[in-house]
Each structure stands twice: as structure tokens, then as C-alpha cells.
Amino acid sequence: MHHVKARARALMSAGALALVLSLVAAACGSSGSESTSGSSGAPAKIRVQLSWIPDGQFAGYLMARDKGFYKAENLDVQLLPGGPNVNAVQQVVTGAADMTINKVSELYAARDKRLPVVSIAQFDQRSSFPLVAFKSSGINGPQDFKGKKVGIWYGGDEYEFFALMQKVGLDPKKDVQLFEQGFTMDSFLKHDYQVAMVTTFNELNVIRLSGVSDDQLTIVNPSDYGISIPHGALITNENWLKQGGNKDAAARFVRATMKGWDYAFAHVDESAGVAAKSALSAGGDAATKDLTKLQTMSINEIQKLQYPSGFAKDQHGKIDPTLYQNVADIVSKFGLVKNKVDVTGAYDPSIWQAATSGGK
Amino acid sequence: MAVALRRYSGLIAGAGFLVLWEVAAGVLARSGTPLATSKLPYPHAVVARIVQEAPLLLNSLWVTARGALIGLVAGIVLGVAISLLLAQSRALEAAFYPYVVGGQMLPTIALAPILLAALQNPTLTRIVVATYISFFAITIGTLKGLKSVPRESMELMRSYSAGRRQLYTKLKLPAALPFLFAGMKVAAPLAVVGEIVVELTGSTSGLGYLILSTQYYGPKYATLFWASMLITLALGFAFYRAVAIIERIVSPWQHEFRTR
Numbered sequence: 001m002h003h004v005k006a007r008a009r010a011l012m013s014a015g016a017l018a019l020v021l022s023l024v025a026a027a028c029g030s031s032g033s034e035s036t037s038g039s040s041g042a043p044a045k046i047r048v049q050l051s052w053i054p055d056g057q058f059a060g061y062l063m064a065r066d067k068g069f070y071k072a073e074n075l076d077v078q079l080l081p082g083g084p085n086v087n088a089v090q091q092v093v094t095g096a097a098d099m100t101i102n103k104v105s106e107l108y109a110a111r112d113k114r115l116p117v118v119s120i121a122q123f124d125q126r127s128s129f130p131l132v133a134f135k136s137s138g139i140n141g142p143q144d145f146k147g148k149k150v151g152i153w154y155g156g157d158e159y160e161f162f163a164l165m166q167k168v169g170l171d172p173k174k175d176v177q178l179f180e181q182g183f184t185m186d187s188f189l190k191h192d193y194q195v196a197m198v199t200t201f202n203e204l205n206v207i208r209l210s211g212v213s214d215d216q217l218t219i220v221n222p223s224d225y226g227i228s229i230p231h232g233a234l235i236t237n238e239n240w241l242k243q244g245g246n247k248d249a250a251a252r253f254v255r256a257t258m259k260g261w262d263y264a265f266a267h268v269d270e271s272a273g274v275a276a277k278s279a280l281s282a283g284g285d286a287a288t289k290d291l292t293k294l295q296t297m298s299i300n301e302i303q304k305l306q307y308p309s310g311f312a313k314d315q316h317g318k319i320d321p322t323l324y325q326n327v328a329d330i331v332s333k334f335g336l337v338k339n340k341v342d343v344t345g346a347y348d349p350s351i352w353q354a355a356t357s358g359g360k
Numbered sequence: 361m362a363v364a365l366r367r368y369s370g371l372i373a374g375a376g377f378l379v380l381w382e383v384a385a386g387v388l389a390r391s392g393t394p395l396a397t398s399k400l401p402y403p404h405a406v407v408a409r410i411v412q413e414a415p416l417l418l419n420s421l422w423v424t425a426r427g428a429l430i431g432l433v434a435g436i437v438l439g440v441a442i443s444l445l446l447a448q449s450r451a452l453e454a455a456f457y458p459y460v461v462g463g464q465m466l467p468t469i470a471l472a473p474i475l476l477a478a479l480q481n482p483t484l485t486r487i488v489v490a491t492y493i494s495f496f497a498i499t500i501g502t503l504k505g506l507k508s509v510p511r512e513s514m515e516l517m518r519s520y521s522a523g524r525r526q527l528y529t530k531l532k533l534p535a536a537l538p539f540l541f542a543g544m545k546v547a548a549p550l551a552v553v554g555e556i557v558v559e560l561t562g563s564t565s566g567l568g569y570l571i572l573s574t575q576y577y578g579p580k581y582a583t584l585f586w587a588s589m590l591i592t593l594a595l596g597f598a599f600y601r602a603v604a605i606i607e608r609i610v611s612p613w614q615h616e617f618r619t620r
Contacts, residue, residue: 053569053572053573081482081564082562083561084561084572085469085562086473086562096476096478183575184576184578186579189579190393202577206577209580210578210579210580280570280573287416290580291577
């Protein structure tokens with residue numbers, strides 16, 4: 001009896017040891033490293049720091065990569081995943097990435113600290129951070145937020161809300177009960193609070209998919225009130241841009257990305273599949289299938305941001321000076337920046353021009 | 361009977377916990393709380409999700425286990441090296457020990473994104489953080505072990521005119537082994553934690569990443585979230601058990617392993 005037990009134990013130990021050893025061996029064997037190249041003719045390497053995990057909100061970049069649009073422009077593009085603790089703009093400042101996609105307000109905030117960042121394209125033309133409330137709570141517009149519990153995100157996302165409140169005659173610090181919400185919509189769906197900040201490309205669709213129809217909701221988009229801090233600014237490092245050949249590479253990158261977005265909008269189902277797969281670390285068929293529905297909605301919403309109704313198609317990706325001035329006004333008014341904003345210095349229109357004129 | 365009971369007590373407690381969980385989830389679901397199943401899903405639903413998403417979860421488990429293991433091994437090497445160094449003289453220990461302790465006070469969650477920016481490689485960052493978080497327990501344990509040798513034993517060794525090398529291989533290191541393993545038992549689950557912290561921040565694979573992304577896409581992913589959590593827990597436990605098993609093989613003379 002004892003022998004059997006001892007043998008079983010020895011076997012178990014040996015098994016565990018073998019498992020551990022094989023893990024070590026496999027781990028050591030599969031370490032891959034890539035080399036960089038600076039020689040002419042070789043593809044230009046561009047590292048893009050995404051502001052969140054790589055899903056539908058970055059469909060244009062994912063498709064430009066997967067469909068070979070970057071490769072066709074002789075670019076070697078690496079999409080670096082973001083997360084709740086990644087400061088995307090900071091990554092560009094430190095040189096950990098060459099470009100990032102972020103809010104125009106973040107561009108100004110960084111430049112206000114004398115950080116060498118500049119915008120070279122602007123994909124979203126509208127705010128992607130509306131506020132939602134259940135109509136059943138008696139809210140039919142932003143003026144009804146008075147006295148209500150409002151969950152928003154801080155860290156830069158709050159300024160648009162402050163400006164909106166002021167626009168409708170409310171004091172955001174006194175007239176509403178502000179608190180920082182999490183990044184799930186569960187509490188809102190449970191009616192723990194009345195107004196939630198959402199993104200059109202994710203949380204709003206999460207709410208919709210949990211069985212809430214748009215008829216039941218009041219959706220307040222700040223852009224409809226003349227307040228707009230759009231996301232989708234393509235931000236790069238001024239010093240990087242100055243280095244030889246990088247302006248040309250940036251223009252090629254913008255061109256390929258525009259193509260990627262247009263491909264995503266024209267092939268929503270396919271792109272949603274790619275986005276879902278990317279969001280779930282390329283595995284899990286069942287979960288991917290399920291997530292594809294959400295990503296489809298996400299990409300359709302992004303199309304509305306990049307091509308709002310009445311928008312001239314040939315302006316896709318172009319930086320609109322009025323839009324940038326509008327954002328500058330908001331960030332100055334609400335103290336996100338300390339100095340006067342140099343709006344025209346914050347963007348370089350030549351890259352988009354080079355991307356859209358001539359070329360391939 | 362009593363022996364069997366003791367042997368399986370862990371399993372019985374685990375099963376009891378699952379039953380409690382199932383009952384609690386049932387009570388919550390019946391109470392009419394909106395989204396009860398996302399607040400606290402049924403354990404059987406979580407298990408079903410594990411089966412359904414086995415390839416995804418296995419893939420994530422592999423990534424996390426690999427990173428944590430390399431980190432742990434590196435942490436052990438580093439921890440033993442530091443403790444051997446500090447054991448050489450009291451002055452060295454007095455000079456650096458506070459910094460070893462102090463270094464552990466840095467919040468890993470804040471360190472991870474900075475390291476990620478500096479190293480520019482998520483895989484390497486995970487390993488570095490897992491190493492960093494695990495070396496501490498090893499250092500403290502081993503150092504204590506090296507100093508635990510009774511004075512009489514040292515004197516005996518000296519009287520045989522044992523050299524420094526012999527002193528370590530024959531006396532100090534074997535004496536330190538139980539302490540090293542005690543440290544490793546703390547460090548092994550911590551290595552998994554370190555790996556997960558980095559995965560929560562700017563990576564696209566591993567259980568930590570899954571824990572993050574499944575919260576982002578709504579209540580439908582609640583069971584997948586809990587599945588990732590449970591598997592992470594199991595991984596930490598497996599690491600702990602693996603250390604215990606290796607300990608039995610490497611130092612079978614220890615008092616606690618002797619058959620009574």
C-alpha cells in the first residue's frame with residue numbers, strides 16, 4: 001500500500017517537474033526579436049501606440065495592417081496595445097512609440113507642458129463621448145441633468161462635459177452630483193446612477209446589446225451643442241517628424257490608414273471579425289463570434305464620426321482649423337491648459353496634403 | 361477515515377465553497393436584482409464557459425504561465441545571488457538590506473507602464489515585473505537561512521579547517537534550503553501576480569488581458585471574466601504546489617517530511 005502511494009507521489013512529482021522544465025524550455029525557445037533597419041529601400045518602421053486595446057475603434061489601422069496597405073506604402077507598422085494605465089501621448093513623447101491616436105484636448109495639454117507633439121491628421125469630426133440617461137428617469141436633455149447623479153471619466157474626458165453643462169446654464173461643480181464611473185456599464189444598467197458618459201464605439205453599444213432600445217434612452221452628443229472634443233487626432237513627435245524621410249513616411253502612413261478606414265467601412269462584417277479576434281487575443285471562436293456583433297456596431301458608429309452627414313468625402317482625415325479652435329477654447333476656459341493655446345502650431349497640415357495629393 | 365478526511369479536506373472545502381457560491385448566485389438571481397448574473401454568475405455557468413472557450417483560455421493560460429515561470433526562475437536566481445552577497449558581511453547587509461525592502465514598497469501597478477515604456481517590449485516587461493515582485497521573498501528567506509546556522513556547527517566546521525567553499529556547500533546552503541523554499545512558496549504566486557499586472561496594462565495576451573477586456577465588452581462576458589479569474593487562481597495555486605513538490609525532492613531530510 002505504502003509503496004503504491006510512494007510511487008504515485010514520485011510519478012506526480014516527476015510529472016510536475018517535467019511540466020515545469022518543458023515550460024522553461026519552450027519559453028526560452030520561442031523568444032522572438034525583431035531588428036530595425038534604417039537603410040534606404042527598407043520599409044520605414046512606425047510604432048503606433050493605441051489609446052486602448054486593439055478593437056473596432058482602431059479598425060482602420062487593423063485593416064490597413066491586415067490588408068497590406070501599410071506594406072504597399074513600404075511601411076513596417078507595429079500597433080502597440082493600450083490599456084487603462086498606458087499614457088498614450090507620453091509614449092510618443094518618450095519615443096516608445098512614433099504615433100498615437102488621441103483626443104485633440106490631449107494634444108493641447110501635452111503641448112501646454114512644452115512637450116514636442118503635433119497632430120498630422122484628424123479622423124473623428126465629432127465627439128465620440130456622449131452622455132446617456134434612461135428616459136424613465138425624466139431626463140430629456142442636458143438641462144435635465146440638474147440634481148442628478150452623473151458618472152463620467154476623468155483624466156481628460158471631463159472637460160467636454162464641463163463645457164456642455166456651462167452651455168446649458170448649469171454649473172458642473174454644483175448643479176450635478178459628479179462621480180468617476182468605472183469602465184463597465186453594469187451600475188448604470190442597474191440604475192445606480194442616472195447619467196453615464198459613454199463612447200459611441202463601445203459602451204453605448206454594450207447598453208444597446210443588453211436589451212435597451214434607443215427609444216428608451218436620451219443620448220446627448222456634445223457636438224450637437226457646438227461642444228466638441230473629438231478623438232481620432234493622429235499625434236506624432238515633432239522631433240521624430242523632423243528626422244530625414246519621416247515626413248514622407250508619415251504621409252504614406254496617413255494615406256494607408258485612410259484606405260484602411262474606408263475598407264473597414266465598406267466591409268464592416270469582415271473588419272468587425274478582425275477587430276473581435278484582435279480584442280480577444282486571437283482565440284476563442286465562440287467569444288469572437290459574439291463580440292463581432294458589438295464590433296460591427298462600433299465600426300458603424302465610427303463611420304458616423306469620420307463621415308458625419310453633410311461631410312465632404314474628400315476631407316476625410318483633414319484637420320479642420322475651426323474644430324481645433326473650438327477645442328482650444330474649451331480647454332483654455334476650463335483650465336486644462338495654463339498658457340494661451342497656439343492652435344496653428346499644434347498641427348502640421350502638410351502631411352495630410354502630401355498624403356492626398358499625388359502619391360499612389 | 362480520519363486520514364482520508366484530512367487528505368481530502370482541501371477538496372471538500374473547495375466543493376463546499378462552490379455550493380455556497382451556487383446558492384448565493386441563486387438567491388441573488390431570484391431577488392430580482394437587475395443583472396444579477398453579471399454581478400455574481402452561477403459557478404456552473406462559469407464552468408460551462410470554461411469548456412466553451414477552452415482554446416482561448418488555454419492560450420491565455422500558456423502565455424501567463426510562461427511569463428510568470430521565467431520571471432520566477434529569474435527572481436530565484438537574483439534573490440539567491442543578492443542574499444549570498446549580503447551574507448558576506450554585516451556592513452554590506454546594513455548598507456543594502458533597507459533598499460531591498462524599500463524597493464518592494466514601490467507599487468508595481470505604477471511601475472509597470474513606466475517599465476513598458478522603457479523596455480518597449482510587453483513580453484520582457486512581464487518577465488521583469490514578475491522577477492522584481494518575486495525576488496524579495498527569496499532574498500529575505502535565503503538570507504535568514506544563511507544566518508540560521510548554529511554557532512556550534514560553524515565551530516565544528518572550522519575545527520575541521522573547512523574552507524569557505526566547503527562551509528557553504530556542506531553547511532550554510534543546505535541549512536538555508538528550507539528558508540529558500542519558504543520564500544519560494546511566497547514568491548511563486550506573486551510571480552503570477554506580477555505577470556498579471558503587466559498584462560492588465562498594454563498587452564494583448566494572457567489571462568490578465570482577458571480579465572481586462574472581458575469587463576469592457578459588457579455583461580455578456582461576465583462568465584468569461586470569472587473564468588479567467590478562476591484560472592488565474594488555479595495557476596497561482598499550481599505554482600505553489602509545484603514549489604512544494606520540488607522541495608520534497610530536493611530536501612527530503614527536512615523534519616516536516618519525515619514519516620511519523
